[in-house]
Amino acid sequence: MTDALKVSGLWVDYRTKSAWASAVRGVDLAVREGEVVGVVGESGSGKSSVALAIMKLLPANARARGRVEVLGKDMVGLPSRDAHLYRGSGVTMIFQEPMTSLNPVMRVSEQLSEAVLSRVEHYKLEMFRSDSIAVPGGPDPRFSMPQARPAPPPKEAIQALRQVRIGDPERAAAKYPHELSGGERQRVMIAMSFLLRPRVLVADEPTTALDVTTQAQVLSLLLGLSKDEGTAIVFVSHDILVVGQVAQRVAVMYAGEIVEFGPTEAVLKNPLHPYTKGLIGSIPSGFKGGKRIEQIPGAPPDIMRLPSGCKFNPRCKFAMDRCRAEETALKELEDDHFVACHLY
């Protein structure tokens, strides 16, 4: 299987009054076609910055360094005015709060039609057919944008709504986003992804705002997208158990670095990094009066004041002198299971 997405040596820095603060520091990540890779971390771990860098959607006060290759083409070096060529059928994103990513004054059907048109335009450019990857510079996309919108919702849009199991898709298509429930809105976003047939989908906490029953439905739809369309999915979440449900491999991020990376089952059942162990240990389990859950002392570091050496050392119960002096790097300890820790 080829890598649909390959991130290497990615740094994301944010400009502050005095200096650049690095939220992501040297992340490597590869996602194969049809694979789901989870990125787990707490707030401030840099996981969302990785997602935005892949989408080329970082805010103006941020810069990305390194390489983000989608089907072999680097996106970091791509000028911003050409970025729309990649978004859509190349890479697409699902956000935590679907209300803010849908247009409130457009009917669902119109927004889905846009996705269809955008895909058609992308295919004209032949950029994202895996058999023929063209370089931008061919037909100028600014002159080939759609001229008019089709009035009735195309069959394809209705079909996509049916695919994401929205009851009565014709009625839902005629509605505005605010008339739908949170779960329905997230399903509309996924319907859009079905229509775009992206090579890479970045899902940033797509189920965090949803109830567990709706979450289960949305997770199964995303799995369907990766299986049926071969979409490579980067699933970003704070919840390692949710990631465990969908991802084949999982990366654990702490303070801007991947500290552990491996097959989901290995990471969940046999975590190696003390942070991963602590994360899994702090999941509530058992009944009242039973075993107390472990807690990681302290809080994640401020990226402006990172500790020297291993970034986890002030909270780690195994920390040695070497951890305070020397940076860590990912090492392969078992088959495909990497950890960045001086203990190993």
Added chain:
Amino acid sequence: MSAEALSVTYKVRSGFLGSVHREIKPVDGVDLSVRAGEVLTVIGESGSGKSTLGFALLRLVKPSAGRVFFSGKDIGRLKASELRALRRHMQIVFQDPYSSLDPRLHVKDIVSEPLIGSGMKDQSEIEARTARAVSLVGLGPSAMSKYVHEFSGGQRQRIGIARAIVGDPKFVVLDEPTSNLDVSIQAQILNLLLDLQSGSGASYLFISHNMAVAQYLSDRIAVMYAGEIVERGTAKDVIGEPMHPYTKDLLSCVPTMDISKKVTDVKISGDPPSFTDLPSGCRYSNRCKYAFDLCREKRPALASAGGREVACFLYHKEEKDPGASVR
């Protein structure tokens, strides 16, 4: 703390310029009692009415029907001043530690408010109790004269907890106090709550959508769906051997460490109903895979079965007039 046939009604407007008036009942005829020294968790999805129930018990919203008793007094019959004096003994910790703490006040002023509000005048006692509450939740004395913006989310929630426990309350409502926190911080807060509860012997009503958290904290669990309690019993019974089809479905959707158990294989159709458009009969009947004719005709009442209470005709089909016993 107990409630009898408690209902809360909200008026909603819809249609052109709000011309259509309708009433919804997010809490519909709930009987509930929280025993002394226990943690009872009300679990439910968004829109199940669980937070409204918590607010109604504390009279933060006015119930439309039913009565609430606190230490034997019907709090609906108290004068405003009597209720205010009682407030310090029945407290709440809110979900969002950002919007529920006044950004213009020092921590010591936030934490001491329930004491001052209940009419305590003795400055030295107020200071001593405030300092004790702040240290009980694990914050240093230097926190007292800081503003909330200087704290992280987890520390803010500790301030919210300090405010709730400062008057040694007998009853505390905790409305999803950890749902906005990272798991490692959540673990710290959950252990803190367990310690505070067992140390004080107070009763806690914990409101949550998180099964694992509910299981970890509670003695008893009440499962709420569309404004009603559908199952109630000890945590071990309800989580370990759920009986109501909704409780079963809900539990099957919760991801666990056992990744071979796929929540993505669970087939639950549809969304929770809207209060303006409730199904007739049992409110879960339109999503329940066991539903039969009776379920669509009559509302099942909460009645004992299998060592707990459950509102489902699968367990007491012979009920004569279930609608009447719900009232």
